[in-house]
Amino acid sequence: MHSTTRKALKRAALVSALISLLPSSALATEPRATVLEPATCTVESMLDDVRGALKGGSPALRRYVKWRLREAALAMPADALQAALARESDPAVLEALGGALATKASNAESPALVQPLLARASGDSDPAIRAAAVRGLRGVPSVEFMEKNGGVVTYEQLVRDASPEVRAAVAENLVSESADVYSGHDRRVSEAAVATATAAEDPAVAAKLLGEVSMEAVGPGAVEQVMKHLRAEDPALRASAATAMGGVPGASSQLAMQSLVDLYKSDQDPAVRKAALQGIARLGMSGSRPVLESLRGVDRAMDPEIDAWLSALSLNLQEWELLLREKQRLRR
Amino acid sequence: MSGALLLAAAVALLWPFGASPPTPGDGAPPEPTSSTEVSTAGGSETGAGATPVPGEPPPAVEQIPMPGCWDGLQEFDRTVSMDTFRAALLAAITNKDRYLAAYLQERLTELVGNDASRALQVLEWSKGTSHPELGIYMEALKAAPAVHDAKVSGQLLKMGEDKAASLQARSAALDALETQKHLGPSELKRLKAVALDETVDSVAWVATRTLGRVMKEDYERTGNYKPYWKELLDVSGRSDDMAVRLLALEMPSYSNPLLEEDSFDELKRILSSDRERDVREMAAFRLGVTRSPDKALDIYREAFDKEHDVCVRWAIFRFAVRVAGAGALPLLAEFAAKDPRFVQDYTEFKDLYASGTVDFARIWLGKAEHHSCLVEEGAPH
Numbered sequence: 001m002h003s004t005t006r007k008a009l010k011r012a013a014l015v016s017a018l019i020s021l022l023p024s025s026a027l028a029t030e031p032r033a034t035v036l037e038p039a040t041c042t043v044e045s046m047l048d049d050v051r052g053a054l055k056g057g058s059p060a061l062r063r064y065v066k067w068r069l070r071e072a073a074l075a076m077p078a079d080a081l082q083a084a085l086a087r088e089s090d091p092a093v094l095e096a097l098g099g100a101l102a103t104k105a106s107n108a109e110s111p112a113l114v115q116p117l118l119a120r121a122s123g124d125s126d127p128a129i130r131a132a133a134v135r136g137l138r139g140v141p142s143v144e145f146m147e148k149n150g151g152v153v154t155y156e157q158l159v160r161d162a163s164p165e166v167r168a169a170v171a172e173n174l175v176s177e178s179a180d181v182y183s184g185h186d187r188r189v190s191e192a193a194v195a196t197a198t199a200a201e202d203p204a205v206a207a208k209l210l211g212e213v214s215m216e217a218v219g220p221g222a223v224e225q226v227m228k229h230l231r232a233e234d235p236a237l238r239a240s241a242a243t244a245m246g247g248v249p250g251a252s253s254q255l256a257m258q259s260l261v262d263l264y265k266s267d268q269d270p271a272v273r274k275a276a277l278q279g280i281a282r283l284g285m286s287g288s289r290p291v292l293e294s295l296r297g298v299d300r301a302m303d304p305e306i307d308a309w310l311s312a313l314s315l316n317l318q319e320w321e322l323l324l325r326e327k328q329r330l331r332r
Numbered sequence: 333m334s335g336a337l338l339l340a341a342a343v344a345l346l347w348p349f350g351a352s353p354p355t356p357g358d359g360a361p362p363e364p365t366s367s368t369e370v371s372t373a374g375g376s377e378t379g380a381g382a383t384p385v386p387g388e389p390p391p392a393v394e395q396i397p398m399p400g401c402w403d404g405l406q407e408f409d410r411t412v413s414m415d416t417f418r419a420a421l422l423a424a425i426t427n428k429d430r431y432l433a434a435y436l437q438e439r440l441t442e443l444v445g446n447d448a449s450r451a452l453q454v455l456e457w458s459k460g461t462s463h464p465e466l467g468i469y470m471e472a473l474k475a476a477p478a479v480h481d482a483k484v485s486g487q488l489l490k491m492g493e494d495k496a497a498s499l500q501a502r503s504a505a506l507d508a509l510e511t512q513k514h515l516g517p518s519e520l521k522r523l524k525a526v527a528l529d530e531t532v533d534s535v536a537w538v539a540t541r542t543l544g545r546v547m548k549e550d551y552e553r554t555g556n557y558k559p560y561w562k563e564l565l566d567v568s569g570r571s572d573d574m575a576v577r578l579l580a581l582e583m584p585s586y587s588n589p590l591l592e593e594d595s596f597d598e599l600k601r602i603l604s605s606d607r608e609r610d611v612r613e614m615a616a617f618r619l620g621v622t623r624s625p626d627k628a629l630d631i632y633r634e635a636f637d638k639e640h641d642v643c644v645r646w647a648i649f650r651f652a653v654r655v656a657g658a659g660a661l662p663l664l665a666e667f668a669a670k671d672p673r674f675v676q677d678y679t680e681f682k683d684l685y686a687s688g689t690v691d692f693a694r695i696w697l698g699k700a701e702h703h704s705c706l707v708e709e710g711a712p713h
Contacts, residue, residue, distance in 0.1 A: 058409050063438065318692040319693050329555065
């Protein structure tokens with residue numbers, strides 16, 4: 001079961017466990033001012049509920065109907081869901097239905113189920129629909145799905161969409177998939193993110209991918225691709241590439257360290273230099289102290305940043321997340 | 333309760349550092365199965381539709397429970413009030429629709445909002461009830477901003493202390509306090525008193541967890557953890573309930589404050605003398621994030637010699653790496669020389685650091701497990 005479904009189910013775990021225990025005597029005295037009557041579930045009735053809830057329902061109702069659709073889709077016939085997806089014209093409803101279909105595909109280990117979603121993501125004439133279809137793939141192993149569907153639609157293609165909303169959805173999907181589906185450990189997703197950043201003509205999207213997707217499992221080829229972005233025209237992209245270089249595996253750490261030292265010395269942009277220092281600290285942790293010391297004076301304005309890293313490193317913490325947290329406290 | 337706790341503790345000891353840690357007390361989600369039919373409200377489980385062959389056992393078919401559907405849902409959502417809420421909750425409970433119940437819980441949170449009088453009304457509703465509605469009321473309150481109103485939080489604490497109330501109600505009330513942003517000295521003292529009450533079983537455990545969860549919230553917002561940790565450490569040393577002692581030591585794992593040396597004497601005592609292996613392991617875990625790694629290594633060195641349980645020794649071994657990284661390798665070599673069961677671990681840690689990896693979270697992900705020390709739920713140990 002994928003993580004989104006698991007999270008949703010966890011939210012209800014307590015209720016689920018308790019609901020079967022016993023009815024309430026206190027509740028029996030409550031006046032029935034509003035009537036909820038059991039009804040038959042169909043794909044259409046559930047979509048009507050989603051449509052209505054997204055128009056004017058409470059946040060709780062919106063979550064409920066989308067979650068219920070996702071759970072119901074596991075039991076519903078795939079062809080009925082796919083047919084509904086093919087005719088849906090409301091982006092928000094399509095996103096919910098696409099998410100339900102993708103969840104079913106993940107649960108059933110049937111990547112082919114998402115083909116109609118991929119088709120709308122790549123071929124619909126309405127950019128809002130294309131973006132919604134991309135977002136429908138969030139929280140499932142979509143990179144694997146795309147490969148298993150023959151690579152006919154890939155994030156490298158989708159990121160070149162003319163619509164900024166589609167491009168943003170691509171970046172969000174990959175960031176989410178790396179972190180939430182694989183806890184940052186999946187090489188395929190990380191390398192897909194690097195390839196997508198390289199294919200992107202939108203520097204903001206490339207920067208988001210390199211700055212936020214884990215690089216812990218990438219191979220040497222992807223490290224070389226990231227390194228090329230250190231010379232990008234856009235400073236935000238260079239900074240994100242520096243952040244990414246700081247997260248590459250130990251086998252590439254010497255190469256990455258040297259590239260970040262060179263970047264710090266040559267790049268005049270403060271955000272890029274700050275990201276280079278962070279990358280150096282991450283690559284070497286306690287061992288980066290002499291390197292950081294050697295960079296004092298290159299840019300006087302950045303020396304307080306070097307001092308903050310050296311102070312945090314003096315705590316001799318062995319986990320990056322803890323070190324970063326303590327350094328951020330020092331610079332608050 | 334204790335079985336679930338043991339699992340939570342074991343997972344806490346072994347989760348990949350740097351990843352989001354598990355939450356103590358979280359239930360495992362139900363695993364859906366499969367079906368192709370739709371259903372009516374009530375979440376009935378539908379069959380696969382295949383006709384069994386006479387004389388043959390029916391094939392095993394996965395069943396996916398269908399969520400229920402309801403007429404009048406949109407109107408209910410628009411018009412629901414505190415006066416009409418409970419009729420819908422009755423429908424959800426009567427029909428065993430957990431999806432609808434979860435929605436109603438969230439809708440109740442929205443209805444209560446920041447209104448303390450509504451929150452107090454929900455507390456009134458909860459009196460004399462039991463699960464499931466008790467849990468729905470308390471979970472809804474826990475998430476509502478009004479739970480931070482002093483009248484509401486004060487009432488919850490009183491309910492948690494009320495010796496005349498059921499243990500279920502006391503636990504639910506204390507659990508609802510866990511979203512507080514801060515606990516003052518008086519509240520800490522009162523929660524600790526419940527945590528140390530050996531007559532109230534799970535209530536003491538929940539009180540301990542609430543202390544720890546508010547500590548996490550306060551620490552992440554303000555950096556303040558010491559008043560909470562002082563009480564938790566005291567509970568871990570004094571409670572007669574192993575589950576409570578273990579949880580009290582476990583709770584800092586969810587925010588990882590950098591412990592200072594003033595905790596070391598007590599942690600050293602627990603590590604070397606608690607009668608339960610799990611508690612000694614947890615004490616070793618606790619020493620793994622500190623401002624004074626060298627002193628932690630000294631404690632580990634001494635404790636390793638006194639300890640004969642392989643699992644506690646393994647805890648000391650790996651948390652020495654967590655606290656000092658490659659700097660712990662000479663100590664690991666000493667440990668491996670004293671106990672050959674750890675030679676392979678020493679070699680693997682040495683090779684991992686030689687590969688250029690420095691972050692312990694990644695080191696740990698690459699480390700093979702050679703000791704059967706994970707305690708499964710309900711397993712004897």
